[in-house]
Each structure stands twice: as C-alpha cells, then as structure tokens.
Amino acid sequence: MSIPSDDDQLKITLISLHGLIRVKDPELGRDSDTGGQVKYVLELAEALAQDPSVGEVELLTRQIIDNNVDADYAQIEEPISEKAKLIRIPFGPKRYLAKESLWPYLDVFIDHALAHFRRTGLPDIIHGHYADAGFAGAQLARLLRVPYVFTGHSLGRVKRQRLAMGNAKPETLEKKYKFTIRNEAEETALETAALVVASTNQEVEEQYALYEHYIPERMEVIPPGVDLTNFRPPEEEDQTPPMRAELGRFLQDTDKPMILAMARPDERKNLEMLVKVYGESEALQEKANLVLLMGSREDLREMVPAQRNILQQVLVLIDVYDLYGKVAYPKSHNSDDVADLYRMAASSQGVFVNPAMTEPFGLTLLEAAASGVPIVATNDGGPRDIVANCQNGLLVDPFDQHEIEHGLLRVLTESDHWEEWSQNGIRGANEHYSWKHHADRYLRDIRDLLATTAEPALANVSRKQRLPEFDRLIITDLDNTLTGDEASLREFETMIEQNEHVGLGIATGRRLDDALKMVKELNLPSPDLFITSVGTELHYGDSLTADLSWRKQMGYQWKPDEIRELLDQTAGLFPQGENEQSEFKISYEMDPEVAPEINVLKRMLREAGLRANVVFSLGMYLDILPVRGDSGLCMRHLLYRWGFPPEKVLVAGDSGNDIGMLKGHTLGVVVGNHSPEMEELRKSPRIYFADAPHAKGILEGIDYYQFLNNIVIPNDRIE
Ligand code: GLC
Ligand code: MG
Secondary structure, eight states: OOOOOTTSOEEEEEEOOSSOOOSSSOOTTSSTTSSHHHHHHHHHHHHHHHSTTEEEEEEEEEOOOOTTSOGGGGOSEEEEETTEEEEEEOOSOSSOOOGGGOGGGHHHHHHHHHHHHHHHOOOSEEEEEHHHHHHHHHHHHHHHTOOEEEEOSSOHHHHHHHHHTSSSOHHHHHHHHOHHHHHHHHHHHHHHOSEEEESSHHIIIIIGGGSTTOOGGGEEEOOOOBOTTTSOOOOTTOOOOHHHHHHHTTBSOTTSOEEEEEOOSOGGGOHHHHHHHHHTOHHHHHHOEEEEEOOOOSOGGGSOHHHHHHHHHHHHHHHHTTOTBTEEOOSOOOHHHHHHHHHHHHHTTOEEEEOOSOOSOOHHHHHHHHHTOOEEEESSHHHHHHHHHHOOEEEEOTTOHHHHHHHHHHHHHOHHHHHHHHHHHHHHHHHHSBHHHHHHHHHHHHHHHHHTSOOOTTTTOOSSOOOTTOSEEEEEOIIIIISSOHHHHHHHHHHHHHOTTEEEEEEOSSOHHHHHHHHHHHTOOOOSEEEETTTTEEEETTTTEEOHHHHHTTTTTOOHHHHHHHHHTSTTEEEOOGGGOBTTBEEEEEOTTTSOOHHHHHHHHHHTTOOOEEEEETTTEEEEEOTTOSHHHHHHHHHHHHTOOGGGEEEEEOSGGGHHHHSSSSEEEEOTTOOGGGGGGGGSTTEEEOSSOHHHHHHHHHHHTTTTSSOOOTTSOOO
16 A cells, blocks of 8 residues: 555544543543543544544444433434544443443444445554454454554553452452453454554553563554643633632632642542541641542442442541641532643642552643643653653652652742743643644554555455345354254255245355365255355355455465464374365364363464464364454455345354354354353354254244344344
8 A cells, every 4th residue: 555645545443432432521530431541532533633644533432322321422423523533333232331241242343343334435544442442443454454553551461460469359350350351352452453552661561561462563652642722731811710619618728739639539549548648747738738639429329339438538538637628629520620620730839649559651640741730640650751751740659658748748849840840741741742743653653554554455345235146145054053954954955945035155164175065965055155164265156256355365474384383282182184174274173181271272372473363163173263264254254345234144053163153243043052162152142042953943043033034133132
C-alpha cells in the first residue's frame, strides 16, 4: 500500500466494548467500567480525526438498551467530531453488562462488525482496546488481514498478581474476574498486533513483559494526551466557578491553599492514608484545606460495598481527627467542575496529590500539570515518567506517612519552587502530553506499518451477493456429525435434494482428497463448498475451485518445521499419518494423560516465538494451524466474501475443531453425541444442543430454527 496522500486518506477503526461510552457529557466515573479508558478512546478518536491525512475514524462500542442507563447508549450512531463518529453495535443481551460478562458474546460482535465493514468498506487499521475488544479486534484483523494495533489499558496478569496477594481464594478470583479467558484474549491480541501502544515505559517492562507474546520491538510508548483546552491554567477573566460555593459548604476559609485529590473510592487509591496524614499534621491543617473529589454518589448506602467502605472510612477519619471546616468532599460534580477545581487549586497556590499504592499512568497528574498545579505523587511508573518529563513536583512513598506530609509541606511552603513547578507543569504537559503530539507519533508509526503491509485480500469484494442459487446454507462437519447413523443420513440427504434453496457445505478436519472420497462413498449430494483440513483450505462447487484469496495468506507467520521440531519430541504427542498432514495443518494424536495440558502447549509454542492456532478435538486429536486459519475464520471469510448473511447459515458439529465455526451469529447445532470439549459453548447464544445424535441431531436443529421456512431463533439471547 502506498503512503497515504490527501486523496488516499486513512480510515481507522477503534474498538472499545465495555462501559458506557457517549460523546455528549460522558459519565466518567459512574462505575468501574466507565473511566479512564472511555475518556482515552474518545479523545484518541477526536485527535486522530484532526490530522489532515486521516479521512475517517470510527469508534465501535456496544449498543445498550436498558432503562437503568440513559437512552443515549441505544443510539446506533453519534458524531464525535467532523471526521469521527461513535458506532454502537448490538451483541448479547440488550441490557448493560459488566465487562466480565461480555465474553460469551464477542463472536456475535465480530459477525456484526464484519457486516458493518462489508457495508462501509474496510479500514486501513483496526485498533482494539482492553482484552475484550483486543480479542475481537484481533480476530477481525486476522480475518480481513488489516494491520492490527492493541492497547491493553490494564492487564489481567497484573491484576491477578495483585489480587493474589490478598486473602481471596484463586477459584473465587477466577470466577469473578475470568482471568483465564482474559489472558487468552490478551495473548491473542498481542500475537496479532503489529503495534502495541503503551502509555509508560513501566507498562512495557513490567506489565506486557509478563506475557508470552511479549515482543518489545512491536511496542511503542506513546503517552495519551491531556485535553489542553479544558485543562488550562487560571486566567484573570475566569468567572467564579460553581465549585466555589460548593466548597463553601464544607470549608471555614475557602481562600486557603488547597490540597486536592481526585480518585474513585478504591482501596488502591490510598485515600484513607491521605486523610490520616492531614489529620495528624497540624502544620498541614494550618497551611491548607483538603479537598477530596471521590467520584459522584447519590445514596451512599447504595454504593457497591467496596466503594462504600472506603468512603465510610474517610468520613470516620474526618470525624476522628475532627477535621470539620477543613476538609471538603463534594457529593457530586460534572465534568466542568473538575477542570475548575484544578484551576482553583492553582490560584490558591495549592498542590495536587495522588498517593495511590501503584500508579501505572496517572492522567489526573497531567491534568493538574496542565492547569498549573504542582504535584506530589506516588513514586511509581506513571508519576515517574511525568515528573521526569515535566519537573513539576515531588515523588513520595505512598506507604510512608511522613514522606507524604513532608512533600506536601514543601510544595505549600517553598514559594519559589511552587512557581517553577507550576510553570514547568504547564510547559511539560503541552510539550509531551498533548493529543496532537500523541496523534503525530501514532500516525507516523501507522504509516511505517502500512508501508510494509500488503493490501488486504478482501479489500475489493463485490457488494452484490454472489452465491445466488440458494438463499440459505447448511455447513456441517462430516465425521460423527453427518456420519454415524445411516438412516438419518439418508433422511438428511433427501431433505437437501428436496430443498433447492438450501446450499450444502462440508467442513471437516480431513484433507480435501479424503473428504471427497468420503462424500462419494456416503453417496451424498455434491456439496457447494468444502472447508477442509480444519479450515485451512476452501474450495467451491463441482469443479472444486480453490478460494485463492483464502489461500493467499494462510502462510502468514507459519513455521511448520519449527513447530514439528518442538512438538514431535513432546511427551504424549504422536504425529498422525502422512495422509492427515497438509501444508497448513500439523496433526497429532494426543494422550491427555501424558501430554501437557492444552494451555501449556500453547505457552510452549508462544515461548518458542511460534504463532499458531491450537485446536483440540474428541479428547485425542491435536491440530496446529496457521494463525489465520481455522474453521471459524474460514467460514467467516466465506460469508464475508460472498456477502452471505450469517443468520441464514446453519452450522453443525460435534467436536473441538468445529467450535470456531459454531460461535457467532450463525445458527449453531451441536449434535447429541458431541464430545466434552463442546460444553464451553453452552453459555453462548445461537447454539442449540440437540438431543438426537448424528444427522438426526442436525435435522432436529433444522426443526428448532425452522430453518427451511421462516427462520426463528429462540436462543438468540442467553441471559
Ligand atoms: C480429522 C482429521 C484429523 C484431525 C481431526 C481433528 O479426524 O483427519 O487429522 O486431527 O479431524 O481435527
Ligand atoms: Mg467431527
């Protein structure tokens, strides 16, 4: 692809799936899913769209229809700026869901996103944010062969490590936070990403480094920008902000310098420590007021227990130290109030403090800097980078009460330094932390990337549907799904013959030559398409025309010799016969008693720098495939290419190598005689578990969806 010029402008798709995202009056801090990341993606979208070389930025998120949240979140589209927009895609239940509950529905998102791209054209870049969108974006990027960018925002392994230090049982944590699936999602995102955008060096060295797909060469530290029009130093002509009256309700002397802290009531934010420091320091109380902005609350009693506890502790401490008239803790605020507060802190010659136990980034510190308030902050990754770049304050040990006190007192009393720190912060924020600066660096990296990337194979698909002979399609596995019960197989065959509007596709782990032989032996009507060798090969019609656009990039990152070398010598793995191996599929028989667990096998491959899909079937077969090939990706390629709607496709299977194609927006049928690894699909929508085995199970599924007539989808949403 050539370097984009003005008439070859970039189209960028950002994906951020959880929380409540809206452009107008974003409800930041409303819950733990609606915070820094939401702000980040909205501002990133806007900043990128401002660049003249960018034609369009879209931010894909989830559509939410729920009386408990605003109707804005149900809108399909909302403009962000002239060239940027928010697009909400429905998937899973309509209601608002916590991010931990989105996992079973991501495949449905993928299918909707594919339909969206087919309508509106492919982007030049897909950028997934956090593990959920990180996974979905990676799958889309693999399938469409669009270069992929990933930002983790916060990483599962880091969180698990931190929580492991507490008292909770590992099983309880796993249940609540779904670490295993999150970890896989993050590994997939890292495996796929050509570029990982991190905010700090520490994030790269201490956080991403915990992952098997840690490839530092692909990581770039590009700190996010601060909204510098919103966060700016005070000016003469500024009017008295509404917050002043609000603080007046708490404080005896509102003119005193302000010690300002802003954080959600979260244990890690260390707010109790701060109140203790202030409560036990006469000098601090003498010199300054303490202002705590701890999110907004309506009824304290209805807050989630963890947050309520922190808040209650803070209130108790205020009483214990008798800090009435000296501490303010406004109950609610809007987004303008936040910027006003920083400016009030600056005008009062005050200080902004962030005593969090750990602080990977610390956006509030940058907002304070841009507003001209010196900072006192935890000596950790984010603050360290910020103070190094801006020289705008002091770093302290968040567990050392006296160090915090001393730091605050220094800023409040050394007035020469105060002025210097304040000016440095304003300058530093503008120099290092503007979104413009971020966008410039981001786009430079993207252009380098695109210069070395081939044009996506599906960039120019026809808009028209081109599988015209039928209006619906059954794609079924052969062994044990279609086969195994002669009588019902014949029944199936008759059904296909009598319904000319129904196309037939075969998807199998077998090689094409083998599958053809079997179709003949079974006397099946000749299939319209063949997905063979577990989705690594795709052929059409009687003439078996190969899908070259599918084949073309199968070899991407594929190192079969090295994979064999590693796995041939692994205990419990025995190479299958020569006729089972193919160019893009390496197959073993596996003795699960002896062989390492699947997750361990995956890790072994990753640690050896090998990128591959690992598929386990029937409790005994192990297939290693290229990252861009498996039955799920193959089927989606096919549907995308021909513009065939997934809701007109019934997919049937019995074992692990069918899982990929069963997930998502197609109508899935798992036959009664399925193997145990299929149980994971029980939680997914649009998957019907038939009672009957083999072809009879498929027929049962056909009935269930009324697939031959007016299709109904009783299992569209699983609550
Ligand atoms: C088929 C293939 C075999 C593969 C298995 C699971 O049985 O012949 O090679 O391992 O499916 O995909
Ligand atoms: Mg099978």
